Amino acid sequence: MRKTYGKVLPGMKLNDLSGKLIVVEGTDGAGRTTQINLLKTWLEEQGHAVLDTGMTRSMLAGEGIRRAKEGNNLGRVTQSLFYATDFVDRLENEIVPALRAGFVVLTDRYIYSLMARAIVRGMDAAWIRSIYSVALVPDAVIYLRIGVDELIPRVIFSRGFDYWESGMDVFPGQDMYESFRSYQSALLAEFDKLSVEYHFETVDASSDVKTVFAELQKKVMRILEGDSRKEFVSKLYEQVAEMSQLRTEAIFAAIPREMQRTDLELLLRSAAANEASGNGRNVA
Amino acid sequence: MNTGNNLRIGPFEIFFPVTQVLEKPRQNGGQQFPGKLFVVEGIDGSGKSTQLSLLHKWLESKGYGVVFSTWNSSPLVKDTTKLGKKKKMLTPATFSLIHATDFADRIERSILPLLKAGAVVLCDRYIYTAFARDVARGMDSKWVRELYGFAMKPSVAFYFRVPLETAIGRLVTARDGFKFYEAGLDLGLADDPTESFRLFQGRIIQEYEKMIPEFGLTVIDATLPVEVQQAQVRQIAKTHLDRARELRVRP
Numbered sequence: 001m002r003k004t005y006g007k008v009l010p011g012m013k014l015n016d017l018s019g020k021l022i023v024v025e026g027t028d029g030a031g032r033t034t035q036i037n038l039l040k041t042w043l044e045e046q047g048h049a050v051l052d053t054g055m056t057r058s059m060l061a062g063e064g065i066r067r068a069k070e071g072n073n074l075g076r077v078t079q080s081l082f083y084a085t086d087f088v089d090r091l092e093n094e095i096v097p098a099l100r101a102g103f104v105v106l107t108d109r110y111i112y113s114l115m116a117r118a119i120v121r122g123m124d125a126a127w128i129r130s131i132y133s134v135a136l137v138p139d140a141v142i143y144l145r146i147g148v149d150e151l152i153p154r155v156i157f158s159r160g161f162d163y164w165e166s167g168m169d170v171f172p173g174q175d176m177y178e179s180f181r182s183y184q185s186a187l188l189a190e191f192d193k194l195s196v197e198y199h200f201e202t203v204d205a206s207s208d209v210k211t212v213f214a215e216l217q218k219k220v221m222r223i224l225e226g227d228s229r230k231e232f233v234s235k236l237y238e239q240v241a242e243m244s245q246l247r248t249e250a251i252f253a254a255i256p257r258e259m260q261r262t263d264l265e266l267l268l269r270s271a272a273a274n275e276a277s278g279n280g281r282n283v284a
Numbered sequence: 285m286n287t288g289n290n291l292r293i294g295p296f297e298i299f300f301p302v303t304q305v306l307e308k309p310r311q312n313g314g315q316q317f318p319g320k321l322f323v324v325e326g327i328d329g330s331g332k333s334t335q336l337s338l339l340h341k342w343l344e345s346k347g348y349g350v351v352f353s354t355w356n357s358s359p360l361v362k363d364t365t366k367l368g369k370k371k372k373m374l375t376p377a378t379f380s381l382i383h384a385t386d387f388a389d390r391i392e393r394s395i396l397p398l399l400k401a402g403a404v405v406l407c408d409r410y411i412y413t414a415f416a417r418d419v420a421r422g423m424d425s426k427w428v429r430e431l432y433g434f435a436m437k438p439s440v441a442f443y444f445r446v447p448l449e450t451a452i453g454r455l456v457t458a459r460d461g462f463k464f465y466e467a468g469l470d471l472g473l474a475d476d477p478t479e480s481f482r483l484f485q486g487r488i489i490q491e492y493e494k495m496i497p498e499f500g501l502t503v504i505d506a507t508l509p510v511e512v513q514q515a516q517v518r519q520i521a522k523t524h525l526d527r528a529r530e531l532r533v534r535p
Contacts, residue, residue, distance in 0.1 A: 007424050007427050009375075009376070009377045009423075010375075010376045010377070010421065010422030010423060011375070011376070011422070059373060060364065060367065060368050060373050060374070060378055060382070061382070063364070063367075064363060064364030064367075067363070068360045068361075073360070073393060074360065075388065075389060075392030075393060076392070077388040077392055077434050078358075078361070078385055078388040078389040078393075080388075081381060081384050081385040081388050082361070082364075082385045084381050084385075085364075085378055085381040085382050085385055088375075088377045088378050088381055089373070089375075089378050092375050092377065092378070093373075124433070127430065127433050127434070130427065130430040130431070130433075131427075131430070131431055133427070134377065134427070
């Protein structure tokens with residue numbers, strides 16, 4: 001049975017959440033998105049159904065947050081709660097249903113980023129923790145860690161400094177470079193604290209993409225090994241085969257006797273036999 | 285970490301730490317600010333908005349700088365709330381959170397600065413509305429109280445107590461039909477909107493009754509004539525304003 005960090009939302013059943021919840025955390029520019037895309041493709045190739053989700057992607061609040069961030073009047077408490085709304089909407093409508101359907105859920109950031117950001121903005125740690133006590137405990141938190149000094153060149157030579165990523169709302173007196181440095185250092189310190197408390201699996205994200213990915217693959221493989229769903233999936237295949245057999249029989253039962261000698265019958269029979277045996281052998 | 289009324293973390297100062305509302309409720313919470321905060325609470329049809337607008341007029345006539353703030357009105361958040369309600373996307377949890385977000389924006393952007401500046405702020409519905417509705421929807425009562433831990437305690441919170449049937453009688457004549465979330469139709473208590481409204485508001489009344497001792501709400505009998513209720517409201521407001529003469533806006 002899956003657990004939450006303390007409180008269970010009304011109507012949320014924690015049994016039968018057989019999928020795996022894998023969190024990829026890290027500061028801005030640590031390469032989370034790249035790695036998640038690689039992981040998703042790799043897992044799908046292996047036959048896993050994958051849902052990837054991330055911050056501000058909720059149907060409910062994603063657009064609202066984007067619009068609110070365009071202006072300069074999004075307060076600290078409001079910001080924290082808007083993100084919490086976005087998170088809970090995705091938790092209830094994406095993450096939990098996907099886990100129930102046996103998916104591997106890859107989430108780009110989770111409550112830890114949201115907590116770190118709120119705490120760095122001076123919010124009370126107990127307050128923000130209490131809000132996120134409704135979150136599910138994931139199967140693993142992979143933390144892509146990168147120091148500020150390695151991070152800065154990455155950001156400069158890709159998309160440049162961004163107002164919110166630089167924490168300009170937190171350090172308004174500083175220029176963007178200074179602000180970025182102060183803000184990301186504060187976030188990093190907060191992440192390091194959280195990593196102990198929430199048992200993050202830390203990966204050095206300053207290496208190249210391939211090395212980091214190999215490291216991630218190892219960790220993810222370990223999570224998916226010993227997965228009780230392997231048995232479940234093979235049973236499911238058996239059931240599907242059985243159902244398709246029954247369906248074929250039903251189709252033939254429905255066809256009037258005089259029509260059964262037609263070419264159509266022969267055609268259907270051979271097609272159905274192929275489908276049921278599943279190996280494409282021609283028995284017509 | 286908690287030093288006096290405010291909480292300091294590094295260079296930041298938080299004006300309303302969580303613990304103050306939860307564990308150490310400030311009986312005169314509004315007092316660290318020069319302004320005053322009066323809020324009205326009660327179910328729909330209790331007549332609270334009428335009473336608040338009469339108080340508003342009286343305060344203005346007395347020369348106070350008065351500002352009015354209604355529930356669910358943040359320009360930053362209301363489109364999201366509207367979307368959620370229109371598409372019926374809201375669960376009890378997201379209903380709770382989006383209303384808290386709206387409230388936070390109003391607190392940060394208007395209510396807090398106004399109180400610091402010495403205004404009299406009037407709120408039609410406050411955190412107690414959220415506590416009543418969210419808990420009636422099945423949210424954990426402690427979780428919701430902590431969620432609103434950033435709110436300051438009002439100078440006075442008036443609760444307009446009215447029997448359910450009286451309120452429904454007033455509403456049925458005043459409008460045609462109830463809205464989906466207003467009637468608690470998301471909870472599936474009943475198919476008929478009026479019946480669902482009755483059941484849902486019944487739960488809300490129960491929650492309000494629990495909060496009277498918990499938060500020291502000032503109960504006004506909302507079955508009394510409007511004038512009598514208003515006289516009571518003004519008298520109570522006056523005792524708070526007497527101690528704050530300097531709030532008056534000089535002509």
